[in-house]
Amino acid sequence: MERTAFEADRALIHTLIEKTPVAYIIMDDQYRIHYVNDSFLKLRRLDKEKTIGEICYNISNAGNHCTYCAVEQALETGKPALLQRKDVLPDGSVRYIDDYAVPLFCDAAAGRKYLLEIMVNRTEEYLVRAQYQQDVEEAVRALVGLIEAKDSYTALHSKNVCTYATQIARQLHMTETEIFQISLAALLHDLGKVKIPLQIINKPGRLSDSEFHTIQLHPEYACDMLDGFVHLEDICEMIRHHHERLDGRGYPDGIEKDYLSIGSRILAVADTYDAMTTDRAYRKALPRETAMEELYRVSGSQLDEQIVAAFSKIPAEDFGEGTFHKNPACEQPLLVRNLGGGCFSDKKLSDIKTDQLLTIDTLAETITPEQMQAAVFEHTPCGYVVLDQDNRLCYANPFFQNLAGSLALDQPCTLFMPDKEDEVRQTHTRMRRQTQAGIRTFDVYRIPAAPYQLYAVLDRTEEAEMLRKMDIELDHLLQLLQQLLLAEEEEQGIDFCSPEELSYVKEKVEKIARQRRQDKNTVI
Numbered sequence: 001m002e003r004t005a006f007e008a009d010r011a012l013i014h015t016l017i018e019k020t021p022v023a024y025i026i027m028d029d030q031y032r033i034h035y036v037n038d039s040f041l042k043l044r045r046l047d048k049e050k051t052i053g054e055i056c057y058n059i060s061n062a063g064n065h066c067t068y069c070a071v072e073q074a075l076e077t078g079k080p081a082l083l084q085r086k087d088v089l090p091d092g093s094v095r096y097i098d099d100y101a102v103p104l105f106c107d108a109a110a111g112r113k114y115l116l117e118i119m120v121n122r123t124e125e126y127l128v129r130a131q132y133q134q135d136v137e138e139a140v141r142a143l144v145g146l147i148e149a150k151d152s153y154t155a156l157h158s159k160n161v162c163t164y165a166t167q168i169a170r171q172l173h174m175t176e177t178e179i180f181q182i183s184l185a186a187l188l189h190d191l192g193k194v195k196i197p198l199q200i201i202n203k204p205g206r207l208s209d210s211e212f213h214t215i216q217l218h219p220e221y222a223c224d225m226l227d228g229f230v231h232l233e234d235i236c237e238m239i240r241h242h243h244e245r246l247d248g249r250g251y252p253d254g255i256e257k258d259y260l261s262i263g264s265r266i267l268a269v270a271d272t273y274d275a276m277t278t279d280r281a282y283r284k285a286l287p288r289e290t291a292m293e294e295l296y297r298v299s300g301s302q303l304d305e306q307i308v309a310a311f312s313k314i315p316a317e318d319f320g321e322g323t324f325h326k327n328p329a330c331e332q333p334l335l336v337r338n339l340g341g342g343c344f345s346d347k348k349l350s351d352i353k354t355d356q357l358l359t360i361d362t363l364a365e366t367i368t369p370e371q372m373q374a375a376v377f378e379h380t381p382c383g384y385v386v387l388d389q390d391n392r393l394c395y396a397n398p399f400f401q402n403l404a405g406s407l408a409l410d411q412p413c414t415l416f417m418p419d420k421e422d423e424v425r426q427t428h429t430r431m432r433r434q435t436q437a438g439i440r441t442f443d444v445y446r447i448p449a450a451p452y453q454l455y456a457v458l459d460r461t462e463e464a465e466m467l468r469k470m471d472i473e474l475d476h477l478l479q480l481l482q483q484l485l486l487a488e489e490e491e492q493g494i495d496f497c498s499p500e501e502l503s504y505v506k507e508k509v510e511k512i513a514r515q516r517r518q519d520k521n522t523v524i
Contacts, residue, residue, distance in 0.1 A: 008373045008386075008395075010364045012449055017360065019447040020456045021428065022382050023119035026104065026358060028112050029075055031056045031065075034358040043097075043121055044339060045089055053357055060087075060339050068335050074101035074115055080379055084122075085335045096126040102379040105367045114358065116375050120382065125463045132470045139477045144187050146194050157274055162186035164270035164311070171310040172262075182263050185235035189242050189267055192221030216251040219243060225480055232473075238263035242271055245302045257304070265304040269295065269311055272303065288316060383442070383457030386449075387413055394452065403459050405436025416444055416455055430460065441465075 008016075017024050023040035027033050033054055041048055046059070057065050066072075073081035080102045087095040100118040107114065144158050165186040169179045193201060196218055200211050207215065219240045226232050226239070241264035244250035246257040257265075276291040286294075292312060299305040363372070377384050383400030387393060393413045396404075407413060415433055423430040428445045441464035445456040 008369060008377070010369055010372075012386075012452065012454070013369060013372050013376060014360060014364075015447060015449045016384065016454060016456075017376060019445075020382070021121075021443075021445050021458065022380055022456065023121070024376075025056075025117040025119070026114060026360075026363065027056060027071065027117060028114050028358075030112075031071065032357075033059075034114070035360050035363070040119065043095060043119060044087070045091070062338070066335075070099045070101040071115055071117055074103055075113060078103055083335060088336065088338045090339060094123065096122045098122055098381065100379065100381065102375055104375055105371060107366070116379070118380050120380075120458070125460075128463065128467060128470075132466075135470075136477075140184065140187055143191055143480075157278060158187050158190060160274040160278070161189060161267065161270045164273060165266050167314045168266050168270060168307060168311050171314055172266075172307070174262075178263075181234050182238065182266055184232070185238040185242075185263060186267060186270060188222065188226070188235065189239050189271065190218060190222070191225060191239070192218030192223075195221045195225075216243070220252050235263075237261055238267055240264075242267035244268070246304060247301045250302075262307075265307055269303050269307045272298075273311070383455075383459070385413070385416075385455040385457065387416075387453040387455070389451060389453070391417075391453070400457055403435075403437065403440055403442070403457070403461075404433075407436075416446075416453075432464065 017037055020037070021039055023043050024035075024037045025033060025040055026035040033051055033056055036046075036048065036051055040046075041051070044059075051059065056071070057063065060066070068083060070081045070083045073083075080100060083099045085097045085099050087097055089095065098120040100120075102116045102118065104114045104116045106112070162183055166179055166183045169182045174182070196214060200207065200214055203211065219242065223236045223240045226236055238261060240252070241250075241255065241260055244253065244255055244260055244264065245268075246260070246265075248254050248256040273291055273295060276286045276294060277288060279285045295303060295308045295311070299308045358366070377395075377397040378399075380397075381399060383403055384395075384397045385393070385400055386395040391412050391414070392410050393407050394409070396407050401407065404415065415435070416431070419431065421432065425443075428443045430441065430443050432439065432441045439461075441460045443458040443460055445458075447454040447456060
């Protein structure tokens with residue numbers, strides 16, 4: 001649809017900017033703020049009188065020019081710019097922001113450029129990811145607790161392997177995402193042992209052929225238990241193959257070097273080293289020097305030579321207590337600003353006085369409605385839809401067209417008609433709809449604008465799909481934990497967990513379950 005199919009008048013644009021959930025700021029090339037809407041003031045918890053006429057970095061960066069700035073990028077390139085930012089407000093609360101800057105117009109007579117800064121609040125999405133990360137960590141720690149309780153001779157084995165594996169990954173200069181995956185795989189690599197009889201795991205003498213075959217099943221058991229967890233798919237291969245050998249004589253699949261991931265080869269080195277340097281049911285721990293000699297001896301046949309070499313370069317003092325590494329995918333790299341940290345400057349620019357500040361009304365005298373419509377409707381990462389009183393489509397901006405698919409002008413639009421499945425919130429309604437572009441979830445804000453129906457739409461499709469997968473996976477993980485606990489309670493004559501250990505794991509499971517119920521019942 002062409003933009004010219006609908007031309008917004010000044011009053012409609014004014015209403016939109018004032019009532020939209022998106023934050024709008026107009027500033028000049030000296031970073032002086034001329035206009036802010038209510039959404040910006042609410043987002044930053046600022047007072048309008050103390051904001052208008054101020055230099056933006058006096059408010060947001062304690063009087064220092066920001067190292068990275070979307071406005072500066074837009075000024076230099078003459079094109080829209082985007083930065084992601086984490087804002088820490090004076091009260092300690094946090095806002096995650098998508099910050100856009102769009103060149104607005106140039107006042108040739110005054111020699112000054114003006115820009116529209118657009119901020120979209122992404123805090124809810126980031127908090128959802130952070131909570132999921134916390135829930136997974138709690139569940140993983142509970143699983144590790146079961147593993148450790150099952151095998152009394154290797155109480156710290158999973159944590160030790162995690163420490164060694166992550167140190168090796170850092171020595172190999174792997175990415176933080178890869179290190180996280182290896183960290184998680186190391187913690188869960190022996191999960192399958194909870195299905196191995198205790199008398200086999202802790203047998204002090206040599207295992208029989210049948211007993212050894214049973215032990216060899218634990219990587220497969222672990223993968224079976226983790227099957228269906230989308231977020232754990234990448235680690236299942238590492239877990240399954242951590243007992244494979246480069247020469248193909250390992251288990252359970254007997255595959256060779258070229259088919260082994262680097263993660264599984266790292267786990268193999270870390271697991272082998274800790275097995276040798278930890279007291280076992282059948283022998284005492286070996287000293288580090290002896291263990292390293294053995295690692296070198298089997299390099300090239302059983303273990304990867306480069307990984308053993310990398311491991312040998314790590315100082316022994318670096319092997320502290322094992323830790324669960326945070327998933328960087330849950331917290332994308334963001335610029336961090338502490339807001340309100342400095343004083344408002346009394347110094348005003350000599351060529352601009354407060355009474356010369358541009359307002360939303362005087363702006364209308366400077367640029368045409370078409371220019372403003374282009375800046376607001378076409379550059380904001382928010383859908384804007386205009387319907388008439390008969391629900392016929394007058395306009396849908398490019399963002400919404402991409403979100404929902406091509407919509408026909410002057411035809412009825414039923415996307416925003418109420419549905420019993422809609423989630424009605426305090427300021428907006430979350431809707432899930434089948435569109436021409438597929439199933440979409442979005443937050444819909446209705447803005448009164450007679451004689452039109454004006455809708456501002458924020459896309460929540462990715463977030464909703466993420467939440468759906470999280471719920472399924474965490475429920476699956478909790479069911480797995482509860483099944484293992486039930487099996488323990490029903491087990492006769494085997495000291496699988498002490499009462500204290502069982503109580504500890506139960507408490508973790510109940511805590512995660514309570515948190516999931518609370519999250520589902522909380523409206524943000």
